Amino acid sequence: MKREVLSVLVVEDHPTIARQLVDFLDGLGWQPDHAGSGALAIRLATQHAYDVVLLDLNLPDMDGLQVCREIKAHAPSNLPVLMLTARDAFEDKAQGFRDGADDYLAKPFDLREVALRCEALARRSSLHQRQEMRVGPLTLLAREKRALYEGRPLVLTQTGFSILQLLCREHPHPVARAALVQHLWGAHPPGSDALKSHIYTLRKALEGASGRRMLATILQLGYRLELEDENHG
Structure with missing residues (x-):
């Protein structure tokens, strides 16, 4: 064989x-x-x-x-x-x-x-590991480490892709900050503002592609993807 x-x-x-x-x-x-x-x-x-x-x-x-x-x-x-x-x-x-x-x-x-x-x-x-994940207008290509919004490439850092991957995997549920830190850095996270900085960059990339706010902050918990079809009907 x-x-x-x-x-x-x-x-x-x-x-x-x-x-x-x-x-x-x-x-x-x-x-x-x-x-x-x-x-x-x-x-x-x-x-x-x-x-x-x-x-x-x-x-x-x-x-x-x-x-x-x-x-x-x-x-x-x-x-x-x-x-x-x-x-x-x-x-x-x-x-x-x-x-x-x-x-x-x-x-x-x-x-x-x-x-x-x-x-x-x-x-x-x-x-x-699913090689292709589709969540609403988002498509994640795990092997290529690329993300698309309505078929158009998103410009993401590697860490941004990892965050988006976990958010998509858990959608529609929110992801706790602690879970994101563990996913990204294990037991050895960098400074306290590192996650916040990566979230900011990812949020801007998603807003730039969609024209709206797609990454919501859930107070005292973490973050959640918000898709248009969830806000209607």
Whole structure:
């Protein structure tokens, strides 16, 4: 059976292991990218659409667990993370899962098993993530990380898209501020005004496209999308 072509981010600082992984995945016809540091991994994972991240825990600039948390907090879609590490004690694995890992494979590993686990994670993610979401005049394209209003592209930041994605998913119910902060940044949010700033930018983008106020503030709770067809009849 022909394999699906997957886009994989390999996060590994050991040159030999990184080259083995990249060469093997490339030989499958997949599209591997490589990051040798945590900072680069976070930047790539939050700016590009990958199907799976292969994440080593021992990185030169930060712990892989922190990298996992950052990716899970900032990636617009639910990006599966497969941890590859020599830390094979139960508590190490438990901590990895608590920090957002979707699967765990101890070193040394069989490259064929890496591929099988990548395929399983990608299938699971695609089942749980709708690639196209329609809410009233809004269309969200999860894989492309784009949003449209009545078929016209909205100019959004990556964080703005993530906020809109959660608002659309929960519509017509409001989304609490705390839920948005957790969705965007996990347990490590930035300054207190960060969410307010992103909400302001998203609200302006929606108003610019629709000509009206679409993002309502619900006092002492959070925010809610308001669509025209809800205000009539």
